[in-house]
Amino acid sequence: MSNSILASGTAASTDAAGDNTAENTAPASAGTVMSMQQALNRALDEVLAENPKAVIFGEDCGRLGGVFRITDGLQAKHGAQRVFDTPLAESGILGMSVGLAMAGFHPIPEVQFDGFAYPAINQIVCQIARMNYRSRGTLPMPITLRVPSFGGIRAPEHHGESLEALFAHVPGLKVVSPSNPHEAYHLLKYAATRPDPVIFMEPKSRYWQKGEVDPTRHDADGGSPAGAKVMREGRHLTLVAWGAMVARCLQVAELAAEDGIDIEVLDLRWLKPIDAAALAASVRKTRRAVVVHEAPLTSGLGAEVAQLITQSCFDTLRAPVERVTGFDVPYPSGDLEDEYIPNIDRILFGIQRVLEYKRG
Amino acid sequence: MDTLPLAATGDDAGPLTSAQLRELYSLMVAVRHLDTSAIAWQRQGIIPGYAPELGQEAAQVGSGYAVDTTRDFVFPTYREMGVARTMGVDMVGYMSTHKATWHGGLYDPVESRLAPIQAVVAGSVLHAVGWAHGQTLDQKDGVALTYFGDGASSQGDVHEAMNFAAVMKAPVVFFVQNNGWAISVPTDRQVAGGSVAARAAGYGMPALQIDGNDVVAVVEATRRAFAHARSGNGPVLIEAMTYRRGPHSTSDDPGRYRSLDEERDGAGEDPLERLRQRLLADGMADEAFFADALAAAKAEEEQIRTGIQALGPRPGAEMFDLVFQETTPALQAQAANWREESEHV
Numbered sequence: 193m194s195n196s197i198l199a200s201g202t203a204a205s206t207d208a209a210g211d212n213t214a215e216n217t218a219p220a221s222a223g224t225v226m227s228m229q230q231a232l233n234r235a236l237d238e239v240l241a242e243n244p245k246a247v248i249f250g251e252d253c254g255r256l257g258g259v260f261r262i263t264d265g266l267q268a269k270h271g272a273q274r275v276f277d278t279p280l281a282e283s284g285i286l287g288m289s290v291g292l293a294m295a296g297f298h299p300i301p302e303v304q305f306d307g308f309a310y311p312a313i314n315q316i317v318c319q320i321a322r323m324n325y326r327s328r329g330t331l332p333m334p335i336t337l338r339v340p341s342f343g344g345i346r347a348p349e350h351h352g353e354s355l356e357a358l359f360a361h362v363p364g365l366k367v368v369s370p371s372n373p374h375e376a377y378h379l380l381k382y383a384a385t386r387p388d389p390v391i392f393m394e395p396k397s398r399y400w401q402k403g404e405v406d407p408t409r410h411d412a413d414g415g416s417p418a419g420a421k422v423m424r425e426g427r428h429l430t431l432v433a434w435g436a437m438v439a440r441c442l443q444v445a446e447l448a449a450e451d452g453i454d455i456e457v458l459d460l461r462w463l464k465p466i467d468a469a470a471l472a473a474s475v476r477k478t479r480r481a482v483v484v485h486e487a488p489l490t491s492g493l494g495a496e497v498a499q500l501i502t503q504s505c506f507d508t509l510r511a512p513v514e515r516v517t518g519f520d521v522p523y524p525s526g527d528l529e530d531e532y533i534p535n536i537d538r539i540l541f542g543i544q545r546v547l548e549y550k551r552g
Numbered sequence: 553m554d555t556l557p558l559a560a561t562g563d564d565a566g567p568l569t570s571a572q573l574r575e576l577y578s579l580m581v582a583v584r585h586l587d588t589s590a591i592a593w594q595r596q597g598i599i600p601g602y603a604p605e606l607g608q609e610a611a612q613v614g615s616g617y618a619v620d621t622t623r624d625f626v627f628p629t630y631r632e633m634g635v636a637r638t639m640g641v642d643m644v645g646y647m648s649t650h651k652a653t654w655h656g657g658l659y660d661p662v663e664s665r666l667a668p669i670q671a672v673v674a675g676s677v678l679h680a681v682g683w684a685h686g687q688t689l690d691q692k693d694g695v696a697l698t699y700f701g702d703g704a705s706s707q708g709d710v711h712e713a714m715n716f717a718a719v720m721k722a723p724v725v726f727f728v729q730n731n732g733w734a735i736s737v738p739t740d741r742q743v744a745g746g747s748v749a750a751r752a753a754g755y756g757m758p759a760l761q762i763d764g765n766d767v768v769a770v771v772e773a774t775r776r777a778f779a780h781a782r783s784g785n786g787p788v789l790i791e792a793m794t795y796r797r798g799p800h801s802t803s804d805d806p807g808r809y810r811s812l813d814e815e816r817d818g819a820g821e822d823p824l825e826r827l828r829q830r831l832l833a834d835g836m837a838d839e840a841f842f843a844d845a846l847a848a849a850k851a852e853e854e855q856i857r858t859g860i861q862a863l864g865p866r867p868g869a870e871m872f873d874l875v876f877q878e879t880t881p882a883l884q885a886q887a888a889n890w891r892e893e894s895e896h897v
């Protein structure tokens with residue numbers, strides 16, 4: 193059985209980057225079709241309208257609307273006091289966010305590309321993440337830091353990185369990543385109303401993918417965007433992913449279904465705090481799990497997810513949790529990107545390892 | 553150096569009255585006495601460590617005196633005890649950081665208008681810019697006063713802060729206490745270009761380099777800078793030239809990098825003695841006043857020491873409770889485990 197999965201998977205995935213088939217992730221309810229870029233833009237527009245203390249700033253996010261146009265038109269609509277360009281200095285942008293939060297604002301700063309969060313690490317880790325603690329809760333840091341994240345767009349060096357484990361490891365930060373336009377809209381609106389610092393990791397390779405957005409409700413059952421979400425129900429194995437990898441996993445699940453393998457896809461959404469209950473529920477049902485992420489393997493979030501699963505599902509697990517991830521190499525340039533980012537083949541191999549596992 | 557234009561209007565208060573000068577003296581004595589005592593507390597094992605400010609009393613008291621705690625906000629480092637005392641911050645709460653009770657201190661930063669004590673040098677200079685820009689957005693007239701040393705001025709964040717503040721015309725007063733040393737490194741091995749004040753020109757920002765041991769000069773300079781920033785003219789830099797007479801911290805050994813002769817020559821006039829001579833010369837105070845001021849300082853120190861000694865460790869649960877405004881399941885689970893395993897149930 194598993195051999196045939198691999199065989200058909202290999203055949204079907206010659207175009208490993210072609211994950212445009214996975215646009216079926218928005219809820220079935222009536223909504224508007226838009227790209228993730230538009231969904232994020234709309235969410236920010238509404239946040240500005242609803243919260244007079246929300247301010248958006250960063251490099252080129254005013255007049256230009258950001259290099260990814262996520263803040264497009266917001267300055268014209270809400271004024272240059274609410275949406276403004278800063279000098280080109282990431283530490284400055286994030287350090288300034290601390291002071292604005294202290295003055296009662298809800299800063300929504302943008303770091304233009306993930307790799308440029310590094311120059312601001314001191315302000316993020318030593319200041320934003322700690323001020324609530326340091327001040328014994330009197331100086332909360334309601335900061336939503338938007339970071340265009342992950343690879344997949346053949347960008348130059350430092351324009352595609354997967355920093356989630358780094359951020360998630362820092363006490364005092366929360367981390368979330370949307371996987372499609374509907375999620376992007378609701379998760380950003382939710383994050384931007386939280387009283388704690390949230391690193392909002394936008395999968396930049398998904399910015400232009402369209403999907404249905406229902407602004408009136410987040411989940412089919414009306415639930416809140418606070419935890420993980422089952423994107424596809426299945427019985428045989430759980431694929432755990434976030435960001436751009438969710439769409440790819442859904443694609444893999446479709447392929448596997450042709451071979452009678454029924455895969456559940458769990459969009460983790462919150463990388464901190466991780467929704468351990470949803471993980472446990474899914475894996476207790478399927479009894480097998482593969483974690484998929486773009487970040488390097490060693491000390492990546494896959495290890496954290498695998499441990500949470502082991503802890504809650506050890507008795508029912510049929511095989512060790514597998515990881516399909518990027519490698520422990522600097523993020524490669526565009527030509528090698530498809531080798532680095534988990535592709536359909538590699539995910540199928542991971543699935544096969546789990547399905548074929550025999551107790552020693 | 554003085555490139556700050558004179559204020560056209562007089563938000564700038566007039567010369568200091570004799571009552572104010574006496575008050576400044578009392579504050580400096582209180583700060584000197586508490587500072588010297590804190591070193592003794594460390595030697596006696598009452599607190600594990602302290603960052604003394606012997607010799608910097610005029611710079612700290614003078615600048616803190618210009619703050620209006622109804623509208624301004626101050627961003628300190630780890631050495632601004634004199635500023636805190638001048639602003640009326642709860643000193644047991646302030647000293648609790650040095651007691652290792654709580655990072656940042658137990659005082660209320662919102663009420664006192666003093667941000668938590670900051671150990672990352674230059675860490676809070678940018679916060680001052682953000683807070684100040686918030687004043688502009690809210691159309692309020694508060695000014696942010698941010699402290700840092702000549703050593704901290706080497707940090708990139710200081711450049712970013714000055715550039716941001718100048719571009720945005722943010723009401724910030726950058727107050728550099730140039731005490732001659734960054735631990736063991738003297739200013740001439742730390743600051744290229746001769747002075748920190750000289751850098752302001754590059755940002756189109758006015759600067760004042762002042763005698764930081766003259767409390768009157770410090771009050772006047774800070775008031776001028778506040779008036780300038782408050783009327784929407786943007787940031788100002790003050791470099792107060794002073795000298796750290798004691799060790800960098802209670803674990804420092806200045807004998808490894810300077811001799812007693814160098815210390816005596818570098819230190820210049822004692823800021824307290826200087827004000828005392830002035831008060832005497834002008835007939836504003838007599839020996840009885842000085843004796844009373846010292847007695848009050850001693851009484852105050854005793855009260856603070858008692859308060860510090862009475863401070864127990866914070867309840868361990870706070871470690872978990874104060875990370876976030878909205879806690880996480882993982883933190884709750886860790887707190888529960890901790891409670892159980894340390895039998896704190």
Ligand SMILES: Cc1ncc(C[n+]2csc(CCOP(=O)(O)OP(=O)(O)O)c2C)c(N)n1
Nearest residue numbers: 631671672673701702703704731733734735
């Ligand atoms: C970012 C950072 N690097 C190093 C240190 C260690 N350190 C603490 S104080 C200090 C010297 C600071 O000198 P200066 O800014 O002149 O202030 P002063 O201590 O003289 O008041 C150093 C290197 C630190 N606290 N923060």
